[in-house]
Amino acid sequence: RKEVEQDPGPFNVPEGATVAFNCTYSNSASQSFFWYRQDCRKEPKLLMSVYSSGNEDGRFTAQLNRASQYISLLIRDSKLSDSATYLCVKGGYNKLIFGAGTRLAVHP
Amino acid sequence: EAGVAQSPRYKIIEKRQSVAFWCNPISGHATLYWYQQILGQGPKLLIQFQNNGVVDDSQLPKDRFSAERLKGVDSTLKIQPAKLEDSAVYLCASSSGTGSYQPQHFGDGTRLSIL
Numbered sequence: 001r002k003e004v005e006q007d008p009g010p011f012n013v014p015e016g017a018t019v020a021f022n023c024t025y026s027n028s029a030s031q032s033f034f035w036y037r038q039d040c041r042k043e044p045k046l047l048m049s050v051y052s053s054g055n056e057d058g059r060f061t062a063q064l065n066r067a068s069q070y071i072s073l074l075i076r077d078s079k080l081s082d083s084a085t086y087l088c089v090k091g092g093y094n095k096l097i098f099g100a101g102t103r104l105a106v107h108p
Numbered sequence: 109e110a111g112v113a114q115s116p117r118y119k120i121i122e123k124r125q126s127v128a129f130w131c132n133p134i135s136g137h138a139t140l141y142w143y144q145q146i147l148g149q150g151p152k153l154l155i156q157f158q159n160n161g162v163v164d165d166s167q168l169p170k171d172r173f174s175a176e177r178l179k180g181v182d183s184t185l186k187i188q189p190a191k192l193e194d195s196a197v198y199l200c201a202s203s204s205g206t207g208s209y210q211p212q213h214f215g216d217g218t219r220l221s222i223l
Binding site for chain 2: 031032042044091100
C-alpha cells in the first residue's frame, strides 16, 4: 500500500464550481501535511500547509482528520488558472512523501 | 531572491550512457534534495544533503546513481550507466532547515529521456 494515496482524476469542473479532493495516508506518526500544486511540465510549489484545526487561504480550505488518516482540499469558486495537479504530501522524519497527484481541469 | 537553479533543462541519451545534472540551491539554504518524478507519479526522494553531509539516501539506487555536494552549496547527480526506466524529471529542491515542516523550494527540473 502506498504511503499517500490520491484519486488521480481528472476532475473536470466549470468555472465557479466548488471541488474537493481527498487524500489518505498510512503511518500515523506523520507530523506535518501539505498540499503542493504542480502545473503541467513545471515544478511543484507549496500551496498550503494542513493543520488539525483546518486552515483557509482565500478560496482554498485544507482539513486534516488524524483519526481517519485523511486530508482534504476544498477549492471554492474555481478559476481557469486553478487547472493543475494537486499533490498531497506528508512529512516524515526530515523528508516529504508525495502522493501521485489529483488532476484538476477547470473549463469555461 | 533567486530560486533553485538546475541544468540542463533537457537531456536525451542512449541506455548505458552516463549523464550528470547540476543544481544550485537558494542562497543560504543548508538542505538540498534530489527527487525523481516519473510521468504520472509524485516526486520520490533520492537523496537529501544537510550542508555537505548525506542525511538520507535510502532510495538512491547506489549501483548506478551517485550524488555529491562537496562544498555544501551546489550539487551534482550522476547516473552511470543509464537504464530505460531512468526516464523521468529530476528535481532539485532546497530548504533552510531539515525538518519536514520546512517549505521546500523546487527548481525547474531536468527532463531525461533514455533511448
